[in-house]
Amino acid sequence: xxxxxxxxxxxxxxxxxxxxxxxxxxxxxxxxxVDWYQQLPGTAPKLLIYSNNQxxxxxPDRFSGSKSGSSASLAISGLQSADEADYYCASxxxxxxxxVFGTGTKVTVL
Amino acid sequence: EVQxxxxxxxxxQPGGSLRLSCAASGFIFSSYNMNWVRQxxxxxLEWVAYISSGSRTxxxxxxxxxxxxxxxxxxxxxxxxQMNSLRxxxxxxYYCARDPVVGDHPYYFDYWGQGTLVSVSS
Numbered sequence: 001x002x003x004x005x006x007x008x009x010x011x012x013x014x015x016x017x018x019x020x021x022x023x024x025x026x027x028x029x030x031x032x033x034v035d036w037y038q039q040l041p042g043t044a045p046k047l048l049i050y051s052n053n054q055x056x057x058x059x060p061d062r063f064s065g066s067k068s069g070s071s072a073s074l075a076i077s078g079l080q081s082a083d084e085a086d087y088y089c090a091s092x093x094x095x096x097x098x099x100v101f102g103t104g105t106k107v108t109v110l
Numbered sequence: 111e112v113q114x115x116x117x118x119x120x121x122x123q124p125g126g127s128l129r130l131s132c133a134a135s136g137f138i139f140s141s142y143n144m145n146w147v148r149q150x151x152x153x154x155l156e157w158v159a160y161i162s163s164g165s166r167t168x169x170x171x172x173x174x175x176x177x178x179x180x181x182x183x184x185x186x187x188x189x190x191x192q193m194n195s196l197r198x199x200x201x202x203x204y205y206c207a208r209d210p211v212v213g214d215h216p217y218y219f220d221y222w223g224q225g226t227l228v229s230v231s232s
Contacts, residue, residue: 002154037155037219044224044225045155045219088155090157090218097215098170099157099216104155
């Protein structure tokens, strides 16, 4: 089981703001940066946010990341139907000597 | 254009072996650390293994340590994953992923392949 905990699901109507939490510990999020990946149905994961709050080129500014202590959050503003996907947080874990992914959150646009 | 493409997946019996490959193009492969990530059917993502650009440093997930071996051939722009003593729970789509950070462990993955399916079943 993953050491990073996310809610299994989140939802909102078009245009709303949705936030996804990612809870870790001092050995991962507490001492390392957090990344977020988006996985659309039937496709490979895509880097969405890196180093806590950095967006790769081409990722809309509707997506934003933040970190506080041993937790992190991904916010999606102006929710669109195209945002329906699974979202995963991830971080390096100093105790496990491994890169750990969160449990994943399925976002549904109502 | 940066591309990574996995191959080598298939059906294998428990206890068997399989070797996955990842062909890279569109970037200077020898300058980048690389990783394997897998996803069991209907499940979440699991990081599997990491290799530094010059093959000096390797890390493995606890679930595969001692059974899987990551390697690379910079002259051929190729990444490999040798999987031995395969178990039912190794059934997954395996992705090859590039790490853009010059660091001493995985930082994040900016390019992913489309994956190759490994099925372990009798």
